[in-house]
Amino acid sequence: MELSLIIPAFNEAQRIGPTLQRVHRFLAARPASFEIIVVDDGSTDDTVALVTALAGELPGLHVLCSPANRGKGHAVRRGMLVATGRVRLFSDADGSTPIDELDPLLQALTAGADIAIGSRYLAASRVTRPQPWFRRVWSRLVNRVVQRVLLPGVADTHCGFKAFTAAAAEQTFTACTVDGWSFDLEVLARARADGLRIQEVPVRWENDERSKARLRQLPREFRHVYRLRKQLRQVEKKASGRS
Structure with missing residues (x-):
């Protein structure tokens, strides 16, 4: 299998159908095998x-069901670890980053990156429909804290369009434990701590007004940032002690 596309979904009946039709049409037109x-x-x-x-109509489409709502991080982690593709991409059900932005991520992996992440905040990024002002403020505030405390140099940690080599996906997601919205931070922080190369790639992005991100998640985001920094520092200390 060349490519595995993982799409986490929670109560997405109103949005996911057109997204699946679109991504399947795009991938089926290419020579590479996919799921x-x-x-x-x-x-x-x-x-x-x-x-x-839809799985009866679209070859290569599968659904995995969880009996309870565990969080986006849990869903992505489960998909990444059952996938069989040489490249494993996760994308949001709303299709805010269209699937035709895939090739720049694949090119980054081919050039040597272990993880290629779509970014809304680079000079060449194209945001065709921006978020409301309060979500932009929230997003930039989180990113500023994340860059200062956990992931310096990564402009956009939360864009839902990230590609991993199979080895990077298995190494990183096996170690991850965050089930909720902050899972992106853990994935990238653990990957960087393990010496994996992360390449940020500008993509086209369009805000979906039905986004499920909420301002009340902000304090939890900050707690996760500092908790992850503490955990990774403990891992580094243990590793240096063994050496």
């Missing part, structure tokens, strides 16, 4: 039924 894995995170709407029906 699309929708990881349902305990949805209470018709997400599973809808994806199951």
Whole structure:
């Protein structure tokens, strides 16, 4: 399998159908083999039924079901670890970063990166429909703290469009434990601590007004940043002690 596309989903019956049709059409037109894995995170709407029906029409589409809502991080981690592709990409169900932005990420991996992450905040990034002002302020505030405390040099940690080599995915996600929205921070921080090369790539991005991100998640984001820094420093101390 050349490419595995992992899409986490929680109550996405209103959005995921067109996204799946679009990504399947794009990938099926290319010569590389692929699989699309929708990881349902305990949805209470018709997400599973809808994806199951589409799987009968779209070869290579599969759905994994969780009995309870565990969080986006849990869903992505589960998908990454059951995937079989040489490259493993996760993308959001709303398709805010369109699948035709895939090739720049693949090129970064081919050039030697272990992880290629889409970015909304580079000079060449194209945001065709920006977030509301309060979400932009929130996002930039989180990123400023993240760059200062945990991931210096990474402009956009939370864009839901990230590609991993199979080896990088298995090494990184096996060690991760964060189930919620801050899982991106843990993935990238652990990858950097392990010496994996992360390449940020400008992408086209369009805000979906139905985004599930909420301002009330901000304090939890900050707690995760500092907790992760503490955990990684402890790992570094143990490693230096062994050496």
